[in-house]
Amino acid sequence: MSLALEPSTVKRALSAHAAIGLIGGALLYLVCFSGTVLVLYEELQRFEQPAAPEMSSIEPAAVQRGVEAVLASEDEATTHLYVHLPVAELPRTTITTDTQAVHVDRHGAVVGPEENAWSDFLYALHYTLNLPALVGITIVGALGAMIVALAVSGVIAHPRIFRDAFRLRARNSGGVALADWHNRLSVWTLPFTLAIALTGAIIGLATLAAYGIATASYGGDVEAVYAPLFGDEPEADEAPASAPDVAAAMRYMASEYPDVAVTYAVLHDPQTAGQHVQMVGAHHRRLIFGEYYAFDASGKFMGTAGLADGAIGQQAAASTYNLHFGNFGGLIVKLAYILFGLALTAVCATGIYIWLGKRRRRGLHEPRLTAVWNAVVWGAPAALALTLVARFVLGNDAPFTAIFWIALALAILTAGWRARQVEVSGAPEPVVTAGNASQV
């Protein structure tokens, strides 16, 4: 019995692989590239605002003072208040409401506004391609599903992909080296690619999927889909009340769960009679982003949501975020994610070059397409670097989204126009190989 695939199956898989890769093309590349940089989200925030107060820990009383000061400064009641507590990657205490985000020092005094607009722009570029949230995140989720499809079709289309997994003819000309890099990087990052793509697709398509499930089974109540996974919100009671006792909740966590690293305190409907507090606690050597520990307004412990030890579905759902972003094992895991993220980005870039090279070898020269793709591959990092320069020259309020997309569009248009000029003048088209892609 032979397990070999029929040649026609292989051929059709290659067509499917090319179709998905070419349609997704630039967007896949952008999402992979921005995601690779975003692995350092916490470190980038520190780089962006180095003067913000840092601390390895903060006393519960200081957090309470900070919370009360921020609540007192709000013009309108906030629906939620998040206290980011100091952790190794981001040793800062930051309080965020519906309308503001401020750093507090180790005594709980508000020091000044959080200024990480560039990091947030990068986050939005990866999460939503800077589009309106629902549309953007759904498109990015769809791209994740298409990476899953590319992985499946890629394996079917290359019957020798595992046997040749170490065969890298990096100094061969005529497109061989480029194809080898594409195939080798793909096969050795396959577990990473599938994990990243699937978790990204789950996160991105969750809103749409939850809407479908809610329509079919919960009478359209989307929150009811998530309630069995992450816990539900208690009934709201708008009657006024004093600020909740966050310090008591923190003290309880320190005494009863000393091995849990509390990363966030989340206040729901603060200063109303229906308010309650959630502490998010990270568990050592777990993929889950944390467990929710619920407290009432007086700081009395009410129970956990079950993300750490509840149903498998809860644990799986809570694990998608860390597995996707690579923040579950310190800097060494982040460096591995950057390495494999760069490999995945290179796979996206080389896929289009391979297709263009095949067409050129059949006599179909497309200098404008090649130039435009060069502009995407090199223009996106350049445009991102330009936004970073703008951050330090123009400040936190610089229009990062406009700068990035205008710079990238200009790079693409200029490259296409210049290639057209070269085409008209009859000069030969530059050939992209694994060695000269950056120069071209």
Add this chain to the structure above:
Amino acid sequence: MGDGLLWLGAIAAIGGVGVLRWSWARKSRSVPANSAGWGLLLAACAAGAAAAGAWGVTVVSLVGMTLAAILLGWAAATSPAGRSKPADRRVRMLPEEGESLRLGGRLLTFALVVLAGLAASLALGIALRIAALGIGWSEADANATALIAVPLVWGVLATALLMLDNRRSQLVLLAATSLPLVPALLAGS
């Protein structure tokens, strides 16, 4: 115990990649050598899981992939110059001289794969959720199954749809993927 197992898993991952490197470089195919390599990778995952669950599996997988990246870097650095003929399999994404663009057909394929494919995946996800509840799974497990199934099914379905060579087969596959929703909804209601 946990740390020891985790180290053992990391060593098995390194060994597995190393054995596969040696096995795949042989002139003839060796089933025992290949099996030893894959077996070590499997053992690495098992040790990682026993040491620290999903976290452990992820960490030993990263160790194996990192070693593979180093070996690939070495292969690139020591690769001799050559001039092999590249594979030139045509994928028919754009028309060549004298061929029609078939824009309508391409748009229809896009609609079938992206729009209908997503709708069918969603239908199957909902059906799986109802089936999971039917066999006694908790609501959390059933909902998580549906949320995970939608993108996974869509990825596989997109590949399958694009590999089919006629519209009828594509429509049959889409219908087959969506149909479980009907009995599931009937049973669920």
